[in-house]
Amino acid sequence: MYGITSKDVIRMTFEVGYGTEIWGNSYCLDMAYGYNIGALTITTGRLEIEEELEIIREYKPNIFADVSSRVFFLTNQLKKLCELKELGIKKFLIGAEPTPNSMRKNIEESWGADVFIGYGITEIGLLMAGECEIKQGMHLSELNFLTEIVDPETGEQLEDGEIGEIIYTTYNREGMPLVRYNSHDMGRIIPGLCDCGLPLKRIEIKGRTDDLIPIGAGDNLFIKMFDEALFKIPEISEYQVIFDKKDNKDLITIVAESTVLTDLISNKIINAVMKMPEIKNGMDKSKTVAKPVVKLVKLNTFDRNSIKRRRFIDNRNLYD
Ligand SMILES: [Zn+2]
Incomplete structure (x- = not known):
């Protein structure tokens, strides 16, 4: 996958400290690209920005693999220290979390590189689906498992193109076969064939069923929408959204790490969030829905290891 050969040098920095991530990401990619293909893989956990730059300069990797938010963070930090295009990284293999288009564009333009998004779940495997050079959806590894999209409420199978819950059945798993396993991921099969000619179906992941946050009078927000809205603003590197109840309205507070702490940035965030149809309707x-509130904080205020799990905090039930 991704046209990797024995000439490639691949830098991998997946987080160390969680069993699943060591065995899942770095180990699998080491086996796939290093052991099987013969590429040079340089694997460590997360390093400080300056150390990362040293490693890149010394080993000159042309491919970099990690989760999207880490690559985005590195991009914005390394940019301040050097000209990224001169470092020679031409491909980023990212995934493991939703990657908004604005984030991808920022990474691609900053490095003069291609970003390829992959998808996997812990229960089945790392590279369950991946993008081809056309980058219009991820081709499913259909020889290994069956994919069904169903209505989350009724369990009824949906047509290609319709968004629903994704259910997997493995074909060749020996230790832990899965039969109609509900991933609780939401997505759709992209109708039709890809221009690249690969006959494998393509999937688009929209988020998780537990990524849906009820807002206002019966609307649901996909939390991924905040990624799309906020990462478009170049000054923002990370954020947290807190939902409260105030005067019987839903109050959304966005705490955002920004390179500049000015009203101009706050207003950009408020405008972006108020454009979301569910929030606009509610207001x-x-x-x-009350008018959203923004608090800007300095870079690196959030702990990078925990922010992914604590990006959305819903305090509203506490008031019941
Ligand atoms: Zn394709």
């Missing part, structure tokens, strides 16, 4: 029509 203008049903009057169930």
Whole structure:
């Protein structure tokens, strides 16, 4: 996958400290690219920015693999220390979490590189699906498992193109076969064949069922929408969203790490969030959503290891 050959040098920096991530990401990629293909893999956990730059300069990797938010963070930090295009990284293999288009564009333009997004779940494997050079959806590894998209409420199978819950059945798993395993990921099969000619179906992941946050009068927000809205603003490197109830309305507070702490940035964030149809509806029509509030904080305020799991905090039930 991704046209990797024995001439490639691949830098991998997946987080160390969680059993699943060591065995899942770095180990699998080491086996796939290093052991099987013969590429040089340079694997460590997360390093400080300056150390990372030293490693890149010394080993000159042309491919870099990690989760999207880490690559985005590195991009924005390394940019301050050097000209990224001169470092020679031409491909980023990222995934393991939703990657908004704005984030991908920022990484690609900053490095003059291609970003390829992959997808996997702990229970089945790391490279269950991956993008081809056309980058319009991820081709499913259909020889290894069956993929079904179903209505989350009724369990009924949906047509290609329709968004639903993704269910997997493994074909060749010996130790832990899975039969109609509900991943709780939401997504759709992209109708039609890909221009690259590969006959494998393509999937688009929209988020997780537990990524849906009820807002206002019966609307649901996909939390990925905040990624799309906020990472478009170049000054923002990380954020947290807190949902509260105030005067019977949903109050959304966005705490954002920004390179500059000015009202201009706060207003950009408020405008971006107020454009989300569910929030706009709640504010203008049903009057169930209050105007969002923004608090800007300095870079590196959030702990990078825990922010992914604590990006959305819903305090509203506490008031019941
Ligand atoms: Zn393709």
